[in-house]
Structures are given as C-alpha cells and as structure tokens.
Amino acid sequence: MSHDIGRNAIEIEALRKTYAGRAGQPPKEALKGVDLCIPQGSIFGLLGPNGAGKSTMINILAGLVIKTSGRVKIWGFDQDVNPRQSRAAIGVMPQELNLDPFFTPRGALEVQAGLYGVPKRDRRTDEILELIGLSDKADAYARTLSGGMRRRLLLGKALVHNPQILVLDEPTAGVDIELRQMLWTNVRKLNEERGMTIILTTHYLEEAQEMCDEIAIINHGALIKRDTTKNLLGLMDAKTLVIEPEGGAPEVFDLPDGVKMERRRDGALVFDYSRGQCSANAIFDAVKAAGIIIGDVRTMEPDLEDVFVELTSGK
Ligand SMILES: Nc1ncnc2c1ncn2[C@@H]1O[C@H](COP(=O)(O)OP(=O)(O)OP(=O)(O)O)[C@@H](O)[C@H]1O
Numbered sequence: 464m465s466h467d468i469g470r471n472a473i474e475i476e477a478l479r480k481t482y483a484g485r486a487g488q489p490p491k492e493a494l495k496g497v498d499l500c501i502p503q504g505s506i507f508g509l510l511g512p513n514g515a516g517k518s519t520m521i522n523i524l525a526g527l528v529i530k531t532s533g534r535v536k537i538w539g540f541d542q543d544v545n546p547r548q549s550r551a552a553i554g555v556m557p558q559e560l561n562l563d564p565f566f567t568p569r570g571a572l573e574v575q576a577g578l579y580g581v582p583k584r585d586r587r588t589d590e591i592l593e594l595i596g597l598s599d600k601a602d603a604y605a606r607t608l609s610g611g612m613r614r615r616l617l618l619g620k621a622l623v624h625n626p627q628i629l630v631l632d633e634p635t636a637g638v639d640i641e642l643r644q645m646l647w648t649n650v651r652k653l654n655e656e657r658g659m660t661i662i663l664t665t666h667y668l669e670e671a672q673e674m675c676d677e678i679a680i681i682n683h684g685a686l687i688k689r690d691t692t693k694n695l696l697g698l699m700d701a702k703t704l705v706i707e708p709e710g711g712a713p714e715v716f717d718l719p720d721g722v723k724m725e726r727r728r729d730g731a732l733v734f735d736y737s738r739g740q741c742s743a744n745a746i747f748d749a750v751k752a753a754g755i756i757i758g759d760v761r762t763m764e765p766d767l768e769d770v771f772v773e774l775t776s777g778k
C-alpha cells in the first residue's frame with residue numbers, strides 16, 4: 464500500500480455533533496469531541512457498536528450532516544473554508560440503496576457526474592461500468608437490477624468525480640459472498656493501482672482485520688482506540704496453545720503458575736495462559752518434564768473480535 468508518510472487524507476479535530484431531541488426526547492450527543500487523522504493511501508476501518516456514531520462521522524465527511532463544532536479537513540481543505548474542494552476530494556458509497564428506479568446505470572452515472580460538474584469529455588462512464596461489472600446492464604432500468612447490482616452501481620456513483628478518498632458505509636452488509644469478494648477486489652485495486660484512500664465501516668470484524676491497515680474504534684461518540692490492525696491484535700494478552708500428545712499423557716502434572724489446562728475429548732491438551740505471565744517455552748518444558756511426547760502443536764491467535772469485545776464491553 465502506497466503510504467505517503469506524514470500526509471493525511473482526513474484530519475478531524477474536536478468534532479462534536481449533538482442532534483436536537485426528537486419528540487420530547489433530550490438532545491443526543493452523537494460525537495463528543497473526536498480527534499482523528501487518516502493517512503493518505505491507507506485502507507482505514509471505522510468500527511464501533513450500533514449507535515456509536517460512525518454514520519454521523521461519515522455523513523459529516525460527506526457533507527450530509529452539519530457538525531455542531533470542530534474542524535474537518537479533507538485532502539487538506541477545511542470543510543468550512545473550501546467546501547467545494549473538500550467535497551470534490553471524497554466519494555461516498557452510502558448504506559441505503561437510494562437509486563432512482565427510472566434511471567439506467569449509464570444514466571445514473573451521467574447524472575451524478577453532472578452534479579459534480581465533471582465536463583462531458585472527462586467522464587469515465589464506460590470505464591466505471593466495466594469496473595463495477597455492469598457494462599452489459601448499462602441501459603437497463605435500475606428497478607430491474609438485483610440488489611447486488613444496485614450496490615455496485617452505488618459504488619460506481621461514488622467514483623464519477625475520481626475522488627482521492629472513497630468512503631464505504633457498511634458496503635457488504637447483507638450481500639452474498641460472491642458480491643463481497645467482487646467489492647473487495649475492486650476496492651483493493653483502487654487502493655493499490657490509484658493510491659485511493661479507503662475508509663470503511665463494517666460489522667464484519669474479520670473483514671476489517673483482513674482489509675484494513677489501520678483501525679479506529681469508536682463507542683458512545685468517543686474515540687477509544689486507534690492503531691494499526693497489527694498492533695490492535697497484539698494488544699490481546701491471552702494466548703492459547705494446543706498440544707496433541709503422541710501416546711498418552713498423565714492425568715495431572717506440574718504446570719507454570721497461571722496456566723490453565725483442559726483435556727479435549729480427542730486427547731489434545733489445551734493450555735490457556737497470558738503472555739505477560741508465562742511463555743510457550745515454559746509450557747513445552749513442563750509437558751516434556753511430564754514425559755509427554757509432543758505429536759503436534761498449534762497456537763490460537765486472538766482476532767479482532769476479541770479485541771473489539773474487550774475494548775467496547777462495559778463502557
Ligand atoms: N437525525 C438524528 N436525530 C437524532 N438522533 C440521531 C439522529 N441520527 C442518529 N442519531 C443518534 O445518534 C447516535 C449515533 O448514531 P449513528 O447512526 O451515527 O451511529 P452508528 O455508529 O452509525 O450506528 P449504526 O451502526 O447502527 O449505523 C445514536 O444514538 C442515534 O440514535
């Protein structure tokens with residue numbers, strides 16, 4: 464991934480959003496002073512439980528929700544000072560399938576390009592249709608398209624003005640595996656070949672783990688963690704080691720402090736320990752000292768799901 468170190472695609476400072484209370488409800492603080500920088504060229508994940516404030520943040524970036532206070536810079540342009548330039552730098556693929564049923568994919572892309580003031584000679588309608596795999600449906604009415612095709616058209620619409628930053632709000636919620644693969648292949652290609660910065664929200668943590676270089680976790684309108692995916696995974700202290708003994712293993716034997724052992728029905732021994740307290744080597748030594756011959760060994764790494772639960776539970 465082509466990181467241009469030190470340069471940010473997005474700079475958010477002390478961002479607040481308070482929605483007016485609906486029908487006698489008190490006002491809702493959806494963002495409580497968030498600071499966040501997103502580096503150019505990254506694939507950046509914005510994660511958080513339902514209602515955390517992700518859509519509010521994305522909608523502020525897209526210019527669809529007006530912030531209460533704070534500063535937002537998009538590709539170096541302050542949203543309040545240079546609204547036109549900051550809007551031109553970003554393309555958003557929304558969650559809802561809000562397509563006019565009477566437009567064809569080609570028509571929808573042309574209208575969108577018009578809205579962004581892209582001159583006819585600079586339009587890349589055919590190229591985008593090809594990219595989203597809708598060339599053969601270019602002239603079919605949107606209402607005849609499948610859900611997956613509509614979603615791809617939304618991706619296409621986000622790309623008409625060739626933005627430097629692409630924001631995807633829950634792009635794969637409720638889509639089948641094939642479409643998910645296709646979306647991710649395209650998104651990777653845009654990132655790798657054009658250096659496009661990608662920001663996405665997703666409920667699928669394994670997807671974020673696989674796709675994103677860096678991740679920010681927000682909860683109750685506040686940023687609670689921001690780090691590389693690798694470092695976030697490294698946060699987890701809990702480790703599991705599975706040893707399959709060759710031949711038997713004694714019922715009980717000495718183990719280092721803090722190690723819990725369970726015996727699985729197939730004979731494998733499962734050791735839970737924390738990295739701070741013990742090492743895999745100490746467990747191997749104890750196992751060998753008990754006369755056990757090690758047939759096979761596996762470790763089970765924590766995944767983003769574990770990190771996420773640890774960081775967001777009870778807060
Ligand atoms: N227009 C609105 N008026 C009042 N409150 C709102 C409005 N939009 C969102 N909220 C509230 O603001 C909070 C944050 O909502 P937001 O949609 O940003 O969360 P989210 O993290 O995107 O959640 P989800 O994953 O469910 O989309 C929620 O408590 C929500 O109910």
